[in-house]
Amino acid sequence: MPDPAPDPRSPGDGPLHLAVAFDDAGWHPAAWRDPSTGPAAALFTARHWAALVAEAEHGLLDFVTFEDSLAPQSARFEGPDERTDQVRGRLDAVLVAARVAPLTRHIGLVPTVVVTHTEPFHLSKAVATLDHVSRGRAGVRVRVSVRPDEAAHFGRRTLPRLTRETINTPEGQRAASELFQEAGDYVEVARRLWDSWDDDAEIRDAATGRFVDRDRLHYIDFEGPRFSVKGPSITPRPPQGQPPVTALAHSTVPYALVGQAADVGYVTPHDTEGARAIVAEVREAQAAAGRADEPLHVFGDLVVFLDETAGAAAARKERLDELAGAPYTSDAEVFTGTPESLADLLLDRRRAGLSGFRLRPGVHGHDLAAITRGLVPELQRRGAFRRAYEAGTLRGLLGLARPAGRYATARPAEVTAS
Amino acid sequence: MNQSRTPGKPVKRVHLAAHFPGVNNTTVWSDPAAGSHIDFASFEHFARTAERAKFDFLFLAEGLRLREQGGKIYDLDVVGRPDTFTVLAALAAVTEHLGLTGTINSTFNEPYEVARQFASLDHLTDGRAAWNVVTSWDAFTGENFRRGGFLAKDRRYARAKEFLATANELFDSWRSDDLVGDPATGAFLRDARAGAFTHHGEEFDIEGRFNVPRSPQGRPVIFQAGDSEEGREFAASSADAIFSRHSTLDAGQAFYADVKGRLARHGRSPDQLLILPAATFVLGDTDEDAHEKAHEVRRQQVSGQTAIAYLEHVWNRDLSAYDPDGPLPDIDPAPGENTVARGRASVRMHRDPVAVAKEWREKAEAEHLSIRELVIETTGRQSFIGAAATVAETIDAFVQADASDGFILAPHITPGGLDEFTDTVVPLLQERGVYRTEYTGSTLRDHLGLAEPEEAPAR
Secondary structure, three states: OOOOOOOOOOOOOOOOEEEEEEOOOOOOOOHHHOOOOOOHHHHHOHHHHHHHHHHHHHOOOOEEEEOOOOOOOOOOOOOOOOOOOOOOOOOOHHHHHHHHHHHOOOOEEEEEEEOOOOOHHHHHHHHHHHHHHOOOOEOEEEEOOOOHHHHHOOOOOOOOOOOOOHHHOHHHHHHHHHHHHHHHHHHHHHHHHHHOEOOOOEEEEOOOOEEEOHHHEOOOOEEOOOOEEOOOOOOOOOOOOOOOEEEEOOOHHHHHHHHHHOOEEEEOOOOHHHHHHHHHHHHHHHHHOOOOOOOOEEEEEEEEEEOOOHHHHHHHHHHHHHHHOOOOOOOOEEEEEOHHHHHHHHHHHHOOOOOEEEEEEOOHHHHHHHHHHHHHHHHHHOOOOOOOOOOOOHHHHHOOOOOOOOOHHHOOOOOOOO | OOOOOOOOOOOOOOEEEEEOOOOOOOOOOOOOOOOOOOOHHHHHHHHHHHHHOOOOEEEEOOOOOOOEEOOEEOOOOOOOOOOHHHHHHHHOOOOOOOEEEEEEEOOOOOHHHHHHHHHHHHHHOOOOEEEEEEOOOOHHHHOOOOOOOOOOHHHHHHHHHHHHHHHHHHHOOOOOOOEEEEOOOOEEEOOOOOOEEEEEOOOOEEEEEOOOOOEOOEOOEEEEEOOOHHHHHHHHHHOOEEEEOOOOHHHHHHHHHHHHHHOHHHOOOHHHOEEEEEEOEEEEOOHHHHHHHHHHHHHHHOOHHHHHHHHHHHHOOOOOOOOOOOOOOOOOOOOOOOOOEEOOHHHHHOOOHHHHHHHHHHHHHHHOOOHHHHHHHHOOOOOEEEEHHHHHHHHHHHHHOOOOOEEEEOOOOOOHHHHHHHHHHHHHHHHOOOOOOOOOOOOHHHHHOOOOOOOOOOO
16 A cells, blocks of 8 residues: 555654653563562662663653553552552652653653643643753643542542443443543643743843733633633743643544644554544544644554564563463553564554554563664664654654744734844 | 850751742842753752752742732742742752752642652652642632632641641551562562551541552651741641741740740650751851942842832832832821732731831931832841851851751852852851761751651551
8 A cells, every 4th residue: 555645734754753651660560570670669769760761762762651640550440459469659750750851861751640630730830840851851641530549539529430331331421521621621721821921021121120021921811610720820931832742542532632632642553444543533533623734643552572583572471461360451552573573563553644653661671672772773774763863852853843822922013123 | 266155055066958049039130140040950050059068958939829919910029930849859860968848838739649749759869858838828829729719718727737647647658568579479569558548637538549659758858837826836746847037046046945845745855846947148258248248139139119019018009109219108008908919928927007107117217218228128138148257157156046956048149149158158167067078868857867757557
């Protein structure tokens, strides 16, 4: 099949974009028991995360994401479990990203935030600050929580009971829809707050004694069903203007959030035809949101187990499955094989309209290096991946322009001295 | 040689910390040496200097809404600041020993999230995190948050106390041996109850499992700031250190005696709560030189516009028509609730505006002071002015006289405001034998001489 014409909405039509998702010791629940993983206590140290991100940067990846939740990890969809044989406990993702920011120079840092229970004002300034401390490399992944145990940690709201079964009923879809609409409002508030300071608001005009020009600071006056926020932000506009917003989506309701509010959406096709269908649906949602001409990356998520032979990779996963007591499955496709065959798969999927991929290493200690030292050189040989960082910001790496502040344009044009 | 020694009284060690100069009315932004208060490079320089000076910790204040005056955003001081947690986590990457103290509000946050952020920060700093617990009640700030201005003023300490108690329950919900992590047996946790908590109180009705394992310090060091009766009681019952305002000798001693005297009632000893007032300083080659510089700094801190704005806080009305270099207004302050300035704590300090105005007018007339000169005279002055030797001696004297256990220094320049102090005063304090020459421990609790909190009993 010939390559389709370049799609203007897909800014990564040229080189492939590549991200890695970090979670615990890796995405396989027995990853922490793999010999390549250090002591379990290291998962709660800065050194551990700094080393992983340094390796990802060594591999010239666009960005890394950090998973997060406001309750212990669970093998169950709808609530906590009683397991003691898997990693339980994790550090705040924004803080981990900030902790590694000064130790890195190029790679994007994208923490997960749970929007259902946190304050958009706090999130907005935290991500803006991550952008300041990383000098333009921050992003954020917004996550909706349906778990009642997370809600019980806050005691402020009762969530509808959603399970793997009930989520597809009409009531389930209505309830999910409400949560995702709230997430959409959340992103809207964050973006307005990022824009609430014009880039040139700080004037330090000794003659008039004014530190800022308050006409370049803006109330955002957001009113929604779940929250209202007055603004402006207390944090000046971040270096990227607006750090990229990302979201994971598996079905129509979250595709609407991606279409409406995201710069990068992560999707989970299990084959090329599936990828094509999902991309079409996301593009439809994007058009429905009135953003048809704006850049929006759609990344495919894959869990990867990589070795020099396909057999070794499969055998390694099987050993981990045995330790875990069950074959590992995921929302995303689980790939076992060689870096070369993964490169084949990624390039094939790209033809379905995906502009990049977020790889979830089965075991960080093993599969991350296989990505950076195996897959990346293979993609480079095929001319499909960068050979050096070519931009200083995450937006730059993703081919996304720096947005102008929405309020700045509303100001009457100034006479500029030349 | 040291007049500050009292015979028979053990010599106290001086504790020092650094308050990053940002949105404070003492911060001078108009000086050519003043850099960005947002760029990470400023924070990095400031933190590295504080660590070079072997300070106990760096301190960040908080603000959750831009201040307003007369219904407009107040634009005469530094405006804007980054997020506390994010900056502190990043600073952990460029420092090794320095404690990192963040002011976090108990009103517009929830215990699970804040406890998680502090426990994470303590892990990511290898035990250097501290939390300055503050309260807020005003609907003005609340307009940026989901709950809005929900908290009645008299509930703020009730919520703060319960917030901290709940956070402590979460910190204590993991024992340090809960994390086993044995790959051979597959035991990651000792048992599934790690992190289990239940809190059913007036302010918080929550239960479940905390998801950060016990951190290096067990709990972050707890600071309290605030001078009211409730604030002092809160500190005496629950804090490890108090960030106070009293930086004159007499006021410091009175405050010190009062707060330390409250500890016994809470079953605590005087060394379990450190009194650390905020302090400013101006150094010079000689004392006289320093006093000249101090005067110049005051003029930088109080511009004509700033002086008028300050007067408006008391007068509770628009005084923009007045000349800052002219006499004080002869009209009286507007009666009723002060609505001129919002988001600013100092407005509360003027209890009887008419009396204050009368007093100021009399002073200005007697001493022939303009509005600006009056404001410079009346508002906060530098705590320590002098040559390095004078300042070192004075700081030592204050500590030995129990006016404080040390100081949280707020320089007036970002980010280089600590440099001279570090190079000149610190060595003199070291020579006097009252200040560390090297860090002797790795955690902030070590620096402050505080014991590790006890763990919960085994389940």
